[in-house]
Amino acid sequence: MTEALFNQAITKWMEGTGQESTYVISSRVRLARNLQGMPFPHALSTPLANDLVQQVKTAVVDDNDTTTEPLYFIDLKKIAPLDRGILVDKHLISPQHAEEADGRGLLISADESIAILINEEDHLRVQSLLPGLQLDAAWQRASSVDDRLEAKLDFAFNERLGYLTACPTNVGTGLRASVMMHLPALVLTNQASRQLNSLAQLGMTVRGLHGEGSEATGHLFQISNQVTLGRSEEEIISNLAVVTRQLIDQERLARHMLQKETQMQLEDRIFRAYGLLTSARILSSQEAMSQLSYVRMGVDLGLIPDVAPAVLNEMLVLTRPAFLQKAAGREMNPLERDIQRATLMRARLLQGKHTNTHTGGCCHHHEE
Structure with a gap:
């Protein structure tokens, strides 16, 4: 337990x-x-x-x-x-x-x-x-x-x-x-x-x-x-x-109004967010949360397939300072946490496209 x-x-x-x-x-x-x-x-x-x-x-x-x-x-x-x-x-x-x-x-x-x-x-x-x-x-x-x-x-x-x-x-x-x-x-x-x-x-x-x-x-x-x-x-x-x-x-x-009146701008915002989170090497907590919101909306609207909602919810906790340091097994300065956050975000989002549930712990996500 x-x-x-x-x-x-x-x-x-x-x-x-x-x-x-x-x-x-x-x-x-x-x-x-x-x-x-x-x-x-x-x-x-x-x-x-x-x-x-x-x-x-x-x-x-x-x-x-x-x-x-x-x-x-x-x-x-x-x-x-x-x-x-x-x-x-x-x-x-x-x-x-x-x-x-x-x-x-x-x-x-x-x-x-x-x-x-x-x-x-x-x-x-x-x-x-x-x-x-x-x-x-x-x-x-x-x-x-x-x-x-x-x-x-x-x-x-x-x-x-x-x-x-x-x-x-x-x-x-x-x-x-x-x-x-x-x-x-x-x-x-x-x-x-x-x-x-x-x-x-x-x-x-x-x-x-x-x-x-x-x-x-x-x-x-x-x-x-x-x-x-x-x-x-x-x-x-x-x-x-x-x-x-x-x-x-x-x-x-x-959401219907956004799709109807500004569909291309909405899709651009969503896919830019997904591209950033699956590519970035340094991510602040604020930026991670902001971009994750657009990815979540993209998943909800069917624009980003196969990412389970549980993965998105897990990232709300997994990318917080306490869990980042628990995963690394040591205290980290802000830059180290931002690097670790980007590493975890890339790994979980890409893995999440093929995973409907996740029961593993943060100890599985050590920085390479």
């Missing part, structure tokens, strides 16, 4: 399956929970934080319940900073969770679709992450794990307010649902700002690929609910699903 977690870039949400996977890369449901009578993590002493980690581990891992999905425990202070970076790149923990390892833990399922962050902003963050548009399925999985935890742990709950959380915006259900969407045509037709800015009026927020504070590189956007108080879990999930389908319709129309 541990070896695959840190050496293999591909994970469940990258499979390229699920509904509307052309436009929706992944669906995530996260539940914030805290233990009754304990200070929130930012006010916990290190000994208390470590006690809480052990309490949660005992409740989940050591319960010997063979009827539930096994979850594996990782003590963040016992793994290298580079490996914590890999967990961030795979969207299994947050950058905040990786920064300070002492008194923090992670429980994770074998397929990595369930992750429970211990002592991040809240005592527990239960995350379900699935490929494509699968908000209902992600909610059902997260809810099942939540029920399992609540049977063993005493959560902080108020009859009037609901679940109590460190951040007031999460009070109530404690639920944050999100989808990661690829919306290049809305950007290219200058509709993205108008469409995405209007979501705030619907109680939604828009972020980049790596969450709060990140830019929307590679035309990838995270759309999530902003309000949890006063709304049921089902209502939050349903509202986000409706908004997501509206954005899918808008993106689909924008």
Whole structure:
């Protein structure tokens, strides 16, 4: 379990399956929970934080319940900073969770679709992450794990307010649902700002690929609910699903418009991107993400055949600094990483034309 977690870039949400996977890369449901009578993590002493980690581990891992999905425990202070970076790149923990390892833990399922962050902003963050548009399925999985935890742990709950959380915006259900969407045509037709800015009026927020504070590189956007108080879990999930389908319709129309009105320019942009990624010897992270977006659109439109969506999703993680250095087995300076990134991109895209799935790890991609 541990070896695959840190050496293999591909994970469940990258499979390229699920509904509307052309436009929706992944669906995530996260539940914030805290233990009754304990200070929130930012006010916990290190000994208390470590006690809480052990309490949660005992409740989940050591319960010997063979009827539930096994979850594996990782003590963040016992793994290298580079490996914590890999967990961030795979969207299994947050950058905040990786920064300070002492008194923090992670429980994770074998397929990595369930992750429970211990002592991040809240005592527990239960995350379900699935490929494509699968908000209902992600909610059902997260809810099942939540029920399992609540049977063993005493959560902080108020009859009037609901679940109590460190951040007031999460009070109530404690639920944050999100989808990661690829919306290049809305950007290219200058509709993205108008469409995405209007979501705030619907109680939604828009972020980049790596969450709060990140830019929307590679035309990838995270759309999530902003309000949890006063709304049921089902209502939050349903509202986000409706908004997501509206954005899918808008993106689909924008792609048709581009094909109809600027087909040659669109094809030129796509094939230039593919040529660059399969030929370049030096690639910055920003350039790789930007050009990969156009290649993804070319695959979706049938212009670039035989490249599996899972390969494109894998490259979102495989070309990040932590994985590049893991692959090389050493720390690298920025230029060395840019060279390694170009090497991996060439190899995977050309290999991907003949591969529908990939289970190999980054250790297979050493620089020549």
